[in-house]
Amino acid sequence: MVDRLNGYRILILETREEAQFSRLLTEQGADVLQCPMFTIHDVPDPAPVEAWIRRCIDKSFDDLVLMTGEGLRRLMKVVRRMGVEQPFITAIGSARKFARGPKPGRALREIGLEPQMTTEKPTSEGIVEMLARLDLRGHRIGLQLYPDKDHGALIGAITAQGAEIDAVTPYVYDAKAADANIVTAIDEMAKGHVDAIALTNLGQIRRLIEVARAHGDEARLREGLAKTPIASVGPAVSDELKSHGLRTDIYPANDAFFMKPLISAMASALGKSPPRGAAR
Numbered sequence: 257m258v259d260r261l262n263g264y265r266i267l268i269l270e271t272r273e274e275a276q277f278s279r280l281l282t283e284q285g286a287d288v289l290q291c292p293m294f295t296i297h298d299v300p301d302p303a304p305v306e307a308w309i310r311r312c313i314d315k316s317f318d319d320l321v322l323m324t325g326e327g328l329r330r331l332m333k334v335v336r337r338m339g340v341e342q343p344f345i346t347a348i349g350s351a352r353k354f355a356r357g358p359k360p361g362r363a364l365r366e367i368g369l370e371p372q373m374t375t376e377k378p379t380s381e382g383i384v385e386m387l388a389r390l391d392l393r394g395h396r397i398g399l400q401l402y403p404d405k406d407h408g409a410l411i412g413a414i415t416a417q418g419a420e421i422d423a424v425t426p427y428v429y430d431a432k433a434a435d436a437n438i439v440t441a442i443d444e445m446a447k448g449h450v451d452a453i454a455l456t457n458l459g460q461i462r463r464l465i466e467v468a469r470a471h472g473d474e475a476r477l478r479e480g481l482a483k484t485p486i487a488s489v490g491p492a493v494s495d496e497l498k499s500h501g502l503r504t505d506i507y508p509a510n511d512a513f514f515m516k517p518l519i520s521a522m523a524s525a526l527g528k529s530p531p532r533g534a535a536r
Contacts (some may be wrong), residue, residue, distance in 0.1 A: 445480025
């Protein structure tokens with residue numbers, strides 16, 4: 257697949273795995289326009305995160321639910337600063353590990369572990385559906401959350417099964433810092449300067465629309481998306497697009513909902529017409 261995207265300008269909105277996605281696209285010759293939806297920072301006060309890590313080490317969780325790969329990587333950053341890397345890995349290694357989609361699984365493999373179960377849908381609802389099939393009565397569950405979302409329904413569904421939850425949120429978003437870049441990306445699509453936009457999670461769609469509305473640019477966003485092929489990594493993203501009256505043009509083959517199959521699908525679809533980059 258070498259250079260199959262040569263000359264094509266691809267807009268990516270990935271925040272947590274921006275570098276990896278950009279590298280994979282660049283290796284195929286793409287001109288990558290990066291527009292992360294958020295800036296990510298460690299939590300201002302690390303004390304609650306450190307306390308959660310100590311509780312995990314002192315008494316291992318029965319189950320560990322990881323909502324994001326970024327969350328585990330941020331936890332590991334604190335763990336290493338505390339000097340307790342091996343005790344922490346041992347502790348979470350003894351727990352059943354549940355991943356919300358493929359990204360937490362990749363983060364687990366970075367420290368030599370594997371998830372026991374991964375959701376078919378990388379959503380909170382997918383986690384609820386997966387755990388509903390299990391007997392969690394009396395289980396102590398470590399739950400890694402992510403910011404800027406009300407997790408009440410998720411926590412309520414798990415506790416209703418008789419489990420005790422110990423939750424941690426190891427990072428925060430700075431949304432305002434990214435607004436200017438998002439407005440610029442909208443303008444580039446509206447001008448016809450983008451060959452495809454690649455969407456890897458449903459939050460990217462919501463954020464695009466939120467920022468466009470805040471800046472009075474929703475009509476321009478829809479104009480840009482109307483002329484730009486939209487690549488979706490999987491069903492959750494496509495469903496979110498549909499809920500906003502938007503379409504999916506490019507989709508991975510064989511139900512392989514990962515970055516590499518998405519890139520292959522873009523290469524196959526875009527190769528049928530010359531890149532717009534040549535006209536800029």
